[in-house]
Amino acid sequence: MSGYLTGVLVVLAFNVIAAYAVYLPLAAGQLNLGIAGFMAIGAYGAAFLTNEYAWPLWAAVPVGAAAAGLTGILIGIPVLRTHGIYLAMATFALGQVISAIFLNLEVVGGAAGYPVTDYAGPYAVFAAAGGVVALMLLISRTRFQLYLTAVKSDPTVADLMGISVRGMQVAAFALGAAVAGFGGAFYAHHYNFVEAQHFSVLLSVYTVLYVLFGGTQTVWGPLVGAAFFTLVPELLRASNEWRYALFAVFIILFMAVRPQGLVTAALLRMFRRRTAEGEA
Template identity: 80%
Template sequence: MSGYLTGVLVVLAFNVIAAYAVYLPMAAGQLNLGIAGFMAIGAYGAAFLTNEYGWSMLAAVPVASAAAGLVGLVIGFPVLRTHGIYLALATFALGQVIAAVFLNLEVVGGAAGYTLSAYAGPYVVFAAAIGVVLVMLYLSRTRFALYLTAVKSDPTVADLMGISVRGVQVAAFALGAMVAGFGGAFYALHYNFVEAQHFNVLLSVFTVLYVLFGGAQTVWGPLAGAMFFTLAPEALRFGEQWRYAIFALFIILFMAIRPQGLITTSLFQGFRRRSNEASP
């Protein structure tokens, strides 16, 4: 495998993990624009534990991921009292605050960044992304996925059915933060360097776009969206300086035609209907 292809696939792996971190709270009707902040917690947590305490990667990554999830759990209760655009603004501010803390924290390099000694190779990153996808597929077949759908569709009805709406929302928010921390930890370990400037609002916005473009109705949507946003610009390299203009134009046209995203529930239902008709 060439170095170029390996680099593209590594970026794809990180984008897939980040997309599912956004997808979990979005499946419960929550728009999290602070996902980059939780990635920063995972990145700096894994970097600090491996550098200062000599922890192995196998020990540092779960702890850093759990730390991001714990922050999401603690912050989720007050933040999720807001809804809609106010929730988006609150999570946006949260991400900025987390990044600012690490930017001014001298123990992890501050604005100069933080160099790591431990290293996670490309195939380790690939395995991490595949693991996240498999976990998401498993969750999509559990009762928790039904709770997420019910809470997103109609919180009042879900509450009348005995579902703890706030509990489900906070759980989805915290799990998304944990997945983001997981991806951030491997990001730091793969590139051997982490800086707070990388975990900015654009990272959060682009990650949300992966899910919106791929479709938030099914568990396959984030994967499709991440693949498109990662691979399409590379496929359009023949356009040279026009490739991003072509890419943006395609997105505008596509979203005008399919505002619900690339992969939807009705699409899967259509496939199942045609397969049933074709079977004897």
């Protein structure tokens, strides 16, 4: 595998992890625009443990993810009292605050960035992304996913059915934060450098676009959306002067025609039906 292809696939792996971190809160009807902040917590937390305390990578990464998840719980309880655009604005501000904290925290390099000693190779990153996809597929087959769908569809009815709406929202928010922290921890150890400027609001916005484009109705949507936004610009690289314009026009037209996203529940049902007919 060439270095260029490996680099593109590594970027794809990180985008897939980030997309699923956004997908989990969206599955409960929450738009989290602060996902980059939780990635920063995982990145700096795991890097600090491997740098300063010589922790092995396999131990530091889960702790970084857990720190992001715990932060998600502590922040999610008050923040999730808001809804709609107010929730989006609150998470947007949250991401900015977290990034600003690390930007001014001298113990991890401040604005100059933080070099990381341990290295996670490309195949470790691929395995991490594969593990996240497997986890999402597992969750999609549990009652937890059904409860999230119920909360998103109609919180009042879900509450009448005995589902703890706030509890499910906080759980989805915290689990998404933990997945983001997991990806951030691997990011720090693959590139061997962390800087707070990378975890900007643009990273959160791009990641939300992956999920909305791929679709939020099925667990495959974030994977397809992340792959599209990562690979198609590279395929258009030959027309370097126009590739971003062509890409933007296509996205606008596509979302106007298919606002529910690329992968929908109806599309998957049709695919399964045709597969079953073909086997018969």
